[in-house]
Amino acid sequence: MTAILESLDPRVKRMGITAENLNAFPTPPENDQFATYQVIIEPKEGKGYESAGIVHAPDAEIAFLFGKEQYSRRFTCSGMAVAATADVLASPFTENKISVYDLLEYASLEENNSAGEFYEVFHLYKRGKQHSHWGRVKAVNPEQALYEAKEAYDHSKPVYNIWLIASDNIFFADENIKQIWDTLPLKTHRDVRDYKAQDKINAYKERIKSNL
Amino acid sequence: MNQLAIKELLYKIADDQLILGHRNSEWTGVGPTLEEDIAFSSMAQDKVGQSLAFYKLLHNMGENDPDTVAFMRNAEQFHNCQLVELPSGEYDFSLIRHFLFDFAESARFRRLSESSVKDIADVANKLKGEIKYHTMHANIWIKKLGNATDESIERLQSALNYAFPYALGIFEKSPFETDLIENGVFVGEAQLQEEWLEEVQNVINQTQLILPTVTDEEIKYGGRIGKHTNHLQPLLTEMSEVFKIDPTAEW
Amino acid sequence: MYGGGNSFEHLDLDRSLENEDPQLLAEFEARIARGEKIEPSDWMPALYRKQLIRMIEQHAHSEIIGALPEGTWITRAPGFKRKMALMAKVQDEVGHAQLLYAAAETLGKPREKMIEDLINGKSKYSNIFNYPAYTWADSTVISWLVDAGAIVNQLANSKGSYGPYCRALDRICAEEAFHLKYGHHSVIHLSTGSAKQREMVQAALNRWWTPLMHFFGPPDKMSTHTEILTRWKVKMSTNDENRQQFLDMYVPKIWDLGLTIPDPNLKKNETTEKWEYTEPDWEEFKRVINGDGPCNKERLAVRRRAEERGAWVRKAIMKPVEKPVTPLA
Numbered sequence A: 001m002t003a004i005l006e007s008l009d010p011r012v013k014r015m016g017i018t019a020e021n022l023n024a025f026p027t028p029p030e031n032d033q034f035a036t037y038q039v040i041i042e043p044k045e046g047k048g049y050e051s052a053g054i055v056h057a058p059d060a061e062i063a064f065l066f067g068k069e070q071y072s073r074r075f076t077c078s079g080m081a082v083a084a085t086a087d088v089l090a091s092p093f094t095e096n097k098i099s100v101y102d103l104l105e106y107a108s109l110e111e112n113n114s115a116g117e118f119y120e121v122f123h124l125y126k127r128g129k130q131h132s133h134w135g136r137v138k139a140v141n142p143e144q145a146l147y148e149a150k151e152a153y154d155h156s157k158p159v160y161n162i163w164l165i166a167s168d169n170i171f172f173a174d175e176n177i178k179q180i181w182d183t184l185p186l187k188t189h190r191d192v193r194d195y196k197a198q199d200k201i202n203a204y205k206e207r208i209k210s211n212l
Numbered sequence B: 001m002n003q004l005a006i007k008e009l010l011y012k013i014a015d016d017q018l019i020l021g022h023r024n025s026e027w028t029g030v031g032p033t034l035e036e037d038i039a040f041s042s043m044a045q046d047k048v049g050q051s052l053a054f055y056k057l058l059h060n061m062g063e064n065d066p067d068t069v070a071f072m073r074n075a076e077q078f079h080n081c082q083l084v085e086l087p088s089g090e091y092d093f094s095l096i097r098h099f100l101f102d103f104a105e106s107a108r109f110r111r112l113s114e115s116s117v118k119d120i121a122d123v124a125n126k127l128k129g130e131i132k133y134h135t136m137h138a139n140i141w142i143k144k145l146g147n148a149t150d151e152s153i154e155r156l157q158s159a160l161n162y163a164f165p166y167a168l169g170i171f172e173k174s175p176f177e178t179d180l181i182e183n184g185v186f187v188g189e190a191q192l193q194e195e196w197l198e199e200v201q202n203v204i205n206q207t208q209l210i211l212p213t214v215t216d217e218e219i220k221y222g223g224r225i226g227k228h229t230n231h232l233q234p235l236l237t238e239m240s241e242v243f244k245i246d247p248t249a250e251w
Numbered sequence C: 001m002y003g004g005g006n007s008f009e010h011l012d013l014d015r016s017l018e019n020e021d022p023q024l025l026a027e028f029e030a031r032i033a034r035g036e037k038i039e040p041s042d043w044m045p046a047l048y049r050k051q052l053i054r055m056i057e058q059h060a061h062s063e064i065i066g067a068l069p070e071g072t073w074i075t076r077a078p079g080f081k082r083k084m085a086l087m088a089k090v091q092d093e094v095g096h097a098q099l100l101y102a103a104a105e106t107l108g109k110p111r112e113k114m115i116e117d118l119i120n121g122k123s124k125y126s127n128i129f130n131y132p133a134y135t136w137a138d139s140t141v142i143s144w145l146v147d148a149g150a151i152v153n154q155l156a157n158s159k160g161s162y163g164p165y166c167r168a169l170d171r172i173c174a175e176e177a178f179h180l181k182y183g184h185h186s187v188i189h190l191s192t193g194s195a196k197q198r199e200m201v202q203a204a205l206n207r208w209w210t211p212l213m214h215f216f217g218p219p220d221k222m223s224t225h226t227e228i229l230t231r232w233k234v235k236m237s238t239n240d241e242n243r244q245q246f247l248d249m250y251v252p253k254i255w256d257l258g259l260t261i262p263d264p265n266l267k268k269n270e271t272t273e274k275w276e277y278t279e280p281d282w283e284e285f286k287r288v289i290n291g292d293g294p295c296n297k298e299r300l301a302v303r304r305r306a307e308e309r310g311a312w313v314r315k316a317i318m319k320p321v322e323k324p325v326t327p328l329a
């Protein structure tokens, strides 16, 4: 088979590029769109969970596989959770020191604590930053969950946006798989500290000088 | 304890990892989805990193430094199984190979973590978590694609049929097998194969794939004693192209 | 409360500025003036959305295509240290594309559509990746200096007004620090190494200098200046500002290694404190942008082939989503 493309990249030569590839792309398939999952990471034990970004995945299991290498391949990581974007309930945004909670009218709270389900509550403390996990509340519906959160939150900082995720819809990494992050500190090849070479420059300059 | 036996064991582990990591890095930048590209690349890096850990152990035992060992030997001097040197092919084959190999590696590391040679046990222990992600990744993907579309099932099945005789070649016995077993260095290839087969079968059973039957004659042995397919030497030539411009230079 | 992100609806991107609601526009501009970020569900003018989609999308394309020139040397990197670093570096670039596509998606354009536009040649990406990496030294010069250029742009943009883009850039800039250090480390080793190595790296620098000068775009006097995009903190610095900053930071470092920059007129004017240089050939720049560079065809063909090879995988695991939603943040 003659290569259509004389690439400098031996990997590209092995890809089997065709004449069509060089000229046009065939019509893309219909419905090639995955759902997105929000990936939430705890960088270090006790530091708390923070939103990291999204991945495109067909389900939570694959979202977890993808999230792990996209959002926790450096430094340290002690935990991760994923939730379908569609399962995240978001409040409107506020700004200018006004907390979302300030806009929330009190309603009579249901006394019956045995009913309802758990919700994970995420707060945004600064526009432009990431949402962080504040805690969980039990409620019969999302509206009540917000009131419960308002009750329990100490309001030390204004909250500009709230995410609620029903605890059943968010998937945290089990304790027994957390060892997948054990070797992260060994991955020094991804770290700036592994690439110091000032002494090489100095030695080179010395060499040039002594040759003069 | 016979040092040669230990060296032979370490060489085959390290060579397997280096060659497979190298092969899998061919997907970096051109993977099937952006996220999978990233995940697969991480595992390729892990493999090369693991091989380095074992070449360092060998270096401590008096062998050449890792760069020289990895970049200056010819195909006949490599102890990797033939499975890892095969061309990457399409993603079906790369994924099946990753599945078959990483389950074997995970079983090997589990056993090596009990080794009487402390240095080996330490490295094996240290890398366990990393390999857990690899088997998790393989497990999930094989189950998804092995139950998805006709095309994906058919692709995986033919990749499996092709790869399986090579995969059994992973467990080619060492000339020092008894020595290693008796001294508690390693449980031995036969036992390892049994444990591996059980796990692989268990995953395959949850899919619409069938594990092919392979006769003893069909198993692709030879890699461990330097007999390779003609895919290995071109791989090595490519890998060392720059290094060999000046092997004494620092790159 | 609303579930998930916004749906990918038909966006009216052509609504003109005069037709925007004046009160909403005033609130929007006041928010930016206060230094607060715009988040996806905030009201925004159509022009803002349109410009950001275009800009972030092109940036994402540049990352995924940018993985290719250096990818050329992944299987040939000399020695363990370089082999692992280059794999990780190129991987990061793919990761950057992923992050940036996600940021652009929050504005309403699906990633699949963006990739489609890329491989059909409808969208642009950074011109510099249409040049070939002939030798290992080229890949080291790219890692160091092309990434250095990218960092200048990215750092400026990370101070912009759109929240999701800023967050992506914060993450990206942190990783770029590794690329820069790795690239510099590799160039240092070649420059201070054997005669052959020095020759390789000097030749690579000669090849990459013009594309590097092109990298920041045409001189300000040649490009259309949009005051409104500056006020909205979409455009954070001008081409010449970025180019000057790059020269300021890296020319001394290049000279420090005893390398020669192939421009006899390059010098810093001590009075104006500005770098003076020979204008690179802007006709060449235009030619390459319009598809006639040494590698334009290959880059797109590789991307197309990659999409094609991955199609069965995506199809097999695809679960049709009833109503896809944009990422939340």
Ligand SMILES: [Fe+2]
Residues within 6 Å of the ligand: C063, C092, C093, C096, C150, C172, C176
């Ligand atoms: Fe990048």
Ligand SMILES: [Fe+2]
Residues within 6 Å of the ligand: C093, C147, C150, C176, C179
């Ligand atoms: Fe970079």
